Amino acid sequence: MPDSQFRTPGTRGREAIDTAEKFAGQVEVEEVFESTFEKPHILGARKEMASWSGQPHVKGSTETMRMALLTFSLVGLQFTWGIEMTYCTPYLLQLGLTKSKTSLVWIAGPLSGLIMQPIVGVIADRSTSKYGRRRPVMVIGSLLVAACLIVLGWTKEIVGHFIEEGDFRKTVTIFVAVLAIYAVDFAINAVQACCRSLIVDTLPIPKQQAGSSWGSRMAAMGHIIGYVAGTIDLVAVFGPSFGDTQFKKLTLIAAFGLIFAVSVTSWAVTERVLVSSKSTESKAGPLQMISHIFKTATNLPPRIQAICNVQVWSWIGWFPFLFYSTTWVGETYFRYDAPHDVKQSKDALGDIGRIGSMSLVVFSTVTCIGAFILPQLVKSPDEEGFTARPPAAIAGIVTKFNEYKPDLLTAWMWGHCMFSSVMMMAPFVHSFRAATFLVALCGLPWALATWAPNTYLGIEVNRLSSTAPSHRRLSSSRIEMTSPSTPFKLEHGLLDDPVSSTGELSGLYFGILNIYTTIPQFIGTFISMIVFSILEPGKSPELAHDAHPDEHHGTDGPNAIAVCLFIGALSTIGAAFATKRLKDLQ
Template sequence: MRKIEEAMPRAASWAGTPSIKGSTESIRMALLTFSLIGLQFTWGIEMTYCTPYLLQLGLTKSRTSLVWIAGPLSGLIMQPVVGVLADNSKSKWGRRRPFMIGGSMIVGLCLLVLGWTSEIVGIFISEPGMAKSCTIALAVLSIYAVDFAINAVQSSCRSLIVDTLPIAKQQLGSAWASRMIAIGQLIGYAIGTIDLVKTFGNTLGDSQFKQLTLIAAVFFNIAVGITSWAVQERILISSKDQEAKSDVVKMSSKILKTTLHLPDRIRAICWVQFWAWIGWFPFLFYSTTWVGEVYFRYHPETNAPASKDTLGDVGRVGSLSLVVFSIITFVASVLLPFVVQSPDQDRRKFTPRGPPTITPILEIFNNNKPDLLTAWQSSHLIFAGSMCLAPFVRSLQMATIIVSVCGIPWALACWAPFAFMGIEINRLTTPNTMLANGSSYRRLSNSTDDFTSPGSPMLRLHHFDRDLDDSPTSDSSTGETAGIYLGILNLFTTLPQFVGTFISMIVFSILEPGKSPELHEDGSEEAIQRAADGPNAIAVCLFFGALSAVGAAYATARMKATTK
């Protein structure tokens, strides 16, 4: 018997109970995902203003596209590494929160450096040519630092959701995450439409960009702090099979081995994500600049910049269209979970309750709801159809419509893959884990209504050998491997961004090799007219994104076929 026990893998042992502050489920879900508001707010500011900011400094579009390798590179490195480190962390503060808090402080500091690059460089260098080169270099380094730190925070925030919620709540948690992302986008883009310098004066900085980086730095730390305060994590006492002994080599080996031997369902999710993000990359990083170019390039006589802050003008014009995009994203993220069938609904059939007169209608509606895979596949096709029109757009109104429609597929892009991954991760995880005293636990029932409330009577102690007979399909959640699997999903989110960067660099080098005439100080009306007479390079990149979205729809169809 001893030999058999020694041959069996050790279960992880834990201390404490996961809980979230709040008197209702909605409040608890909001607090659990609140950090994503600050995270997406910061991403939105970076994606809205950093491209035109770099163009204004004098970089060409092709070189600017290379700067955005920072996003996929940081995700490629940080999310899997932080995922493994956090999975095995035995900190008394929990596995995820120390990374969230430490990363948010670095993000805030680097945002301030990004906003005041010229002033910082000016302290040390006075020669104009050298100062300009150093300003560009410092700005690029700051963007890299922000991206690396924010990816560490994002990995931990997503894993915290999987850790805390049981299988039956994973879709709800992902839906709330999608809503918070939409709110973060909406706040960021809405603030971007306001002339902050005119509103607040020079108190927070003498330009729109400076004031936004300061606001983002403060708000990011507040949002992460709220979630860290509200969520109580379990403490890891010992890892399964002593996996806590993970040096760099072992960590890399584990990530590679897990990536090469993914379960079929998780592999299918990852490939859908891969094709989808080849399309999302140019949209997220260049759509604001594209809308601003459409506004100033094709009607320069009526759309002249309203102030000397051209960067702020372009950002405000682009942000206005993205405000509508964010509103649609938020509405879709709220309504779609009610009209789309949960991925695990086949496991937990129920009869809708209501007044007898409408119960038959509710039953018909519930039985005919589209499943999440079908909705996800349709979202790829909506995105592809919208991006196919981009090269033909010559008006601000049409550009705004195209960007706004993409709010629906973006809501699903922020929801569907994480809902599926959360369910699959928890199905793979052994439902029986050890407490610090050597006993294991299981939930009293399948009800999850009060799972996340503090002090809920969710545990009962019993002998470990009895737990070995429990079904592996139990609805309990441990999320032991959430960090590494979500890190691998992020690999399939970041690798296509390298592909998108390569495509963008080629397109920009061929179609618009010079500096942006709308933003650079040397731009003239003649240069803007020459750009207007040729194809818009960003629009061409968006068109290539449409082709990849069709590939994502096909991959989703194959994933759907394998589940029948």
């Protein structure tokens, strides 16, 4: 809405604005500004706005319960990602794929994120389903992920039912497994896009930062559950029923776990229903939508561009860690610590997965602890000098502590430095215990990596949502600032404007952030392919027992995955400098 449509409020109006911004009671902002707007302009502008029905609502009697239910879908989502990252690399190696070709398979992750998240986000933004914009996509996507996971776990049996034993069957088995991985990645990215957007859509602006923190906590819990499940010999515990290997049982658990988690969040959350989109949006076709995403991504505001630059440098380092660290720990065990009888195990995949999962259990535990504690130790990036007054008995201690609290950008910058220094030691590790220790240390920087960019992008989206002073943003809706004992509620009045709490801007910009997160994954995949081709060109001797010895690569030289981790660590130094430049723009 143009600035000319606003009149300058008087003294009493400004006092009302200050009261509305500082105190958490039920604030009827429309009533405060009803006399400050020119009615004909409002009615004219309203024709171009989207129309909505209903109010966002989350079940639960306490704020903690509501936050947990709203973000619970991320537990199942990250559990599934954890199973894929832990087991799919050794699974493909066991099928006979070389490491260089396996690295090409993982283009599926960045490719699906590059395509699915921004496009599905925009499509969901325009959905007029009576069940809401996000939940139908989440439910349908989780069912597709579950089906593809089961196909992945039983690939050999499915292919064997149609093709007789021989080399052709092995080739088809690898092809079907790779195809299933691609299908899982594309479907799960659609689910992930809507899980994150649902948080933004549902919570009022003052709750956005808390929602982002809870999302990180739930994601860490999902990783912990997945990695703990991976350390247990599920075949020995549950027998051969429903899968005679560790991988089959884990894919089955992941399939049902994702459906359950998404179902819980879908049951607990009530979305606003989009009745009709803006007139300009309703006429836009697929090409216009893609063109809009491209133009926005290539003409970002300076601070959002700086956030995206940090993501590029950071994820060149995090990509090999997330996809290969489990295999690296397991292979380190097989190289230097495993007795001879273990090296000849027929279920080397399960053994490597369990050893690697143990390291990631510790990693995810550290991440989860960090996700709960770090927000208390770091200054909130949207603090404006107004904080809750502590009890008198500890006021002095709290005040002194707050003086030395770093801001989030400083903590994020040191997190990059910590990850870089730890992973630079990877090529020199000759013990799986040392490898596990290094992986665990990366838990704290990962907590910051999953929290900081979402927080800062949310702040920037809020700034873009209102180019006028704060009274302009507040006037667009009636916001109920609830106490912890009342449900979240965001009432939109007649003056609907695309503020961040409606999700109309956040979906686009978070999709663009994901583009900048996936681009470095292509770079990381290319680097990994070159390193694997040079250092380990043959099949893995730890897994491909059925291959001829001449096809194996040696184990005397440096571990190729460790070299990839080292290169990624160098890139993360660039992320630290990019974070420093972002801080200079604040």
